[in-house]
Amino acid sequence: MRIDILTLFPEIALSPLNESIIKRAQQAGLVEIHAHNLRDWATDKHRKTDDYLCGGGQGMLLKPEPIFAAIAELKRDDTIVILLTPQGKVFKQALARDLSTEAHLIMLCGHYEGVDQRVIDELVDLELSIGDYVLTNGALAAAVVSDALIRLIPGALGDARSPEDESFSDPTLLEAPAYTKPIDFRGLKVPEVFLSGHHAKIEAWKKEQAIRRTKENRPDLLSDS
Ligand code: ADE
Numbered sequence: 044m045r046i047d048i049l050t051l052f053p054e055i056a057l058s059p060l061n062e063s064i065i066k067r068a069q070q071a072g073l074v075e076i077h078a079h080n081l082r083d084w085a086t087d088k089h090r091k092t093d094d095y096l097c098g099g100g101q102g103m104l105l106k107p108e109p110i111f112a113a114i115a116e117l118k119r120d121d122t123i124v125i126l127l128t129p130q131g132k133v134f135k136q137a138l139a140r141d142l143s144t145e146a147h148l149i150m151l152c153g154h155y156e157g158v159d160q161r162v163i164d165e166l167v168d169l170e171l172s173i174g175d176y177v178l179t180n181g182a183l184a185a186a187v188v189s190d191a192l193i194r195l196i197p198g199a200l201g202d203a204r205s206p207e208d209e210s211f212s213d214p215t216l217l218e219a220p221a222y223t224k225p226i227d228f229r230g231l232k233v234p235e236v237f238l239s240g241h242h243a244k245i246e247a248w249k250k251e252q253a254i255r256r257t258k259e260n261r262p263d264l265l266s267d268s
Contacts, residue, residue, distance in 0.1 A: 044145060044196060045075045047117045048185045049110070050152035051092060053078035055182035056189075065190055068199040076189065084109035084116075093155055102156035110162050114149060121146045124168045127181030127188070128153045131170035134188055136211035138171075142188075143195035150188065152181030215264050217257045219249035 048056045057078045060066070068074050082090045086108065093103040114124060123145055142148065151158070151167065163170065173184045193199055195206055210218040222233040236248045257264055 044073070044143075044193075045147045046077070046150065046189055046193075047148070048076070048078040048150045048152065048182070048189070049081055049113050049117075050078060050180070050182040050185065051081055051154050052152075052180060052182045053080050055180070056150075056152065056185045059183075059186040060189055060193075064199060065193050068193050068196060071198065073196045073199055074193050079113065079117075081105070081109050081113060084112040086112075096156065100156075104156050105154055105158040105162070107159045107161050110151065110158065111166065114151070114166050117149055119147050122149055123147070124149045124151065124166055125188070126151045126153060126158065126163060126167045126170045127173070127184040128157055128170055129172050129175075129177050130157065131172040133175070134171045134173050134191070136191070136214060139188070139191040140195055143192040150181075150185040152185050154180040215257070216253045217261060217264070219253040220256070 050056050057076065060069075060076055065074075069076060081092050085092050092105055092109050094106050096102065096104055118124070123142070125148060127150060151162075171184070171188060173187045178184060200206060206212060210216075222237060226233050226238070234248070236244055239245070254265075
């Protein structure tokens with residue numbers, strides 16, 4: 044897979060992707076990530092990428108010209124163009140799974156009040172939000188979406204870890220609580236059931252706890268099902 048991130052802040056998008064699992068996925072050749080500064084496609088002498096809103100109003104909007112030029116240069120026949128914006132559809136694990144099988148993604152990061160609507164109408168395949176809050180720009184959101192889908196590329200997590208058994212692999216249930224050693228930490232004990240060695244009992248306990256946790260933290264997931 045190749046990911047091209049178009050942003051005014053390439054370092055914000057890239058730095059979270061240059062550590063740990065995602066760094067190793069790049070080194071293993073599973074994914075190639077390029078972050079580009081939109082200013083590189085601005086043609087006026089001040090390399091301007093934004094302008095005032097038509098019809099008045101507060102704030103600035105990303106101009107269409109540099110974005111059209113950048114995407115014309117980077118786009119291939121198999122590209123999906125994603126705009127990161129709080130106005131987008133909310134990004135979920137199922138979409139991360141779908142996108143993890145694509146060959147080429149361009150992630151366009153909004154800034155200021157967003158982008159000119161003609162960019163969305165003509166160039167964008169998918170508008171994505173990472174949640175119901177407003178970031179200062181879309182570069183962090185591009186890193187979040189990239190991380191979530193790159194770790195699902197076969198081989199990215201290595202043999203020892205599987206994405207099957209975690210929260211959102213079942214989209215209606217969070218993961219159960221988990222424990223490691225020591226068995227007794229300052230008098231706080233690992234639940235008895237884990238010491239029983241009884242696999243079916245452990246699974247039943249985990250299911251019950253997953254439901255309890257989901258009811259408490261994310262009742263919306265249970266009512267979605
Ligand atoms: N840009 C600003 N806020 C955002 C959000 N919540 N999701 C995606 N892009 C954004």
